[in-house]
Amino acid sequence: MLKEFVDVLIIGAGPSGCVSAAYLCKNNCKIKVVEKTKFPRIVVGESLIPRVMDHFAEAELFDSLNAMNFEKKLGARFIRGNEICVFDFSNKFSEGWDWTWQVPRADFDNTMAQELIRKGIDLEFESEVVEVSFQGSDSITIVKDINGNLKEIHAKFIIDSSGYGRVLPRLLDLDKPSALDPHSSIFTHVKDINRPDGEEGTLISFDVLETEVWLWVIPFSNGNTSLGVVGPTDFINSLSENKNNSEALKNAIQLSDYYIKRFQGTEFLFEPIKLENYSRSVKKMYGDGFALTGNSTEFLDPVFSSGVAFATESGMLAAKLYLKQSQGISVDWEVEFTEYMKRGINVFTTYVKEWYTGNLQTLFFHQPENPDVKRKICAVLAGYVWDEENPFVKKHDNVIKNMAYLLNMESKKKENPSAN
Ligand code: FAD
Numbered sequence: 001m002l003k004e005f006v007d008v009l010i011i012g013a014g015p016s017g018c019v020s021a022a023y024l025c026k027n028n029c030k031i032k033v034v035e036k037t038k039f040p041r042i043v044v045g046e047s048l049i050p051r052v053m054d055h056f057a058e059a060e061l062f063d064s065l066n067a068m069n070f071e072k073k074l075g076a077r078f079i080r081g082n083e084i085c086v087f088d089f090s091n092k093f094s095e096g097w098d099w100t101w102q103v104p105r106a107d108f109d110n111t112m113a114q115e116l117i118r119k120g121i122d123l124e125f126e127s128e129v130v131e132v133s134f135q136g137s138d139s140i141t142i143v144k145d146i147n148g149n150l151k152e153i154h155a156k157f158i159i160d161s162s163g164y165g166r167v168l169p170r171l172l173d174l175d176k177p178s179a180l181d182p183h184s185s186i187f188t189h190v191k192d193i194n195r196p197d198g199e200e201g202t203l204i205s206f207d208v209l210e211t212e213v214w215l216w217v218i219p220f221s222n223g224n225t226s227l228g229v230v231g232p233t234d235f236i237n238s239l240s241e242n243k244n245n246s247e248a249l250k251n252a253i254q255l256s257d258y259y260i261k262r263f264q265g266t267e268f269l270f271e272p273i274k275l276e277n278y279s280r281s282v283k284k285m286y287g288d289g290f291a292l293t294g295n296s297t298e299f300l301d302p303v304f305s306s307g308v309a310f311a312t313e314s315g316m317l318a319a320k321l322y323l324k325q326s327q328g329i330s331v332d333w334e335v336e337f338t339e340y341m342k343r344g345i346n347v348f349t350t351y352v353k354e355w356y357t358g359n360l361q362t363l364f365f366h367q368p369e370n371p372d373v374k375r376k377i378c379a380v381l382a383g384y385v386w387d388e389e390n391p392f393v394k395k396h397d398n399v400i401k402n403m404a405y406l407l408n409m410e411s412k413k414k415e416n417p418s419a420n
Pocket of ligand 1: 034037127129130184275295302307309
């Protein structure tokens with residue numbers, strides 16, 4: 001069998017794998033990326049948050065992405081009936097980027113992959129990892145190409161960025177049920193023929209249809225728009241009696257007072273894709289000779305668009321820690337990798353949970369707005385979830401619950417002033 005020898009094998013060429021690869025290449029590491037599919041390929045995860053820009057800049061992927069003129073995302077709009085809450089990233093509490101992009105991932109991921117190839121990185125498409133064995137931290141990975149040919153890749157370290165492929169979690173029995181309730185989604189792209197002129201046409205929006213059910217609208221600069229419905233799995237399954245994804249998504253659009261006119265009858269560009277019970281977790285994020293990054297570790301929920309940001313954060317961090325270790329400096333992976341990532345993941349876990357209890361929606365839609373609270377929540381939504389100066393990061397465990405409780409009490413008092 002053909003044998004190849006590298007320092008680091010990266011499994012998967014999504015955002016996580018590409019950021020790792022670009023950073024390691026910049027630091028003269030001998031790497032190989034294997035990607036199961038042929039790009040461009042459709043994948044969900046189209047609304048980014050500003051924190052990712054730090055990673056694309058540091059990995060030197062920014063310029064190639066910027067040249068694509070993807071739609072700029074300057075904030076996010078949440079809609080509930082006739083209530084509207086708009087976050088503007090330039091008004092956020094923490095330092096950092098105040099814009100990002102909303103992207104068709106097929107083009108976005110392909111741009112990064114082509115940039116890796118341009119940098120001279122050995123990236124092999126249509127090559128699937130089928131087996132991995134470890135001898136201490138050294139590994140031998142068996143990769144199968146499209147013609148069924150097998151080869152061995154000998155690596156000192158593996159970064160598993162295989163997303164829902166979850167290569168090492170499957171092979172090493174690391175999967176763990178998510179702590180979040182089972183939610184599912186159906187999405188597609190449409191030619192946005194009724195797109196209004198100006199900001200309204202390009203604004204990314206999350207339309208609350210019921211407390212736990214929402215529709216995403218992500219306009220792209222190519223004139224298409226991504227539409228997706230998210231909710232408890234039972235609800236998503238009930239949208240179409242005969243489990244037809246097209247019918248289910250059309251029925252969901254009917255529930256949106258805000259968007260029904262713009263998207264009613266619009267042709268879907270591909271058969272809507274259903275992602276059932278999408279949340280994932282793992283027992284551990286690293287081991288001797290490997291680290292898990294992006295969706296092959298933890299995926300929470302799409303509501304705050306944090307998936308790609310965690311993918312690039314963990315991809316970048318795994319690359320840096322490997323480099324440190326390869327220079328003979330000791331790395332405490334538990335503290336420097338897992339605990340660091342968990343701090344950010346825990347903040348977003350609270351926000352996701354409190355979104356679905358309705359508490360966060362109480363804060364978002366409360367009038368009059370509290371600009372100080374908004375700035376602090378905005379920093380979280382921008383992905384700056386390691387800034388402990390922000391009380392909405394540091395005290396995430398109870399700040400939302402407590403504020404929502406007080407606001408609900410206040411509303412009740414207003415409705416019934418004579419009650420105690
Ligand atoms: P991926 O982008 O999935 O890339 C993994 C790659 O690994 C793939 O290309 C795959 O082909 C390859 N691979 C798999 N198995 C193998 C194998 N055996 N051998 C070789 N290669 C392999 N995130 C956001 O930031 N914004 C959003 O708006 C958003 N919306 C979402 C909506 C839904 C309904 C869901 C479920 C998720 C959403 N996400 C969103 C999350 C986002 O999709 C992921 O977090 C992100 O794509 C993870 O990037 P990644 O690089 O880890 O994995």
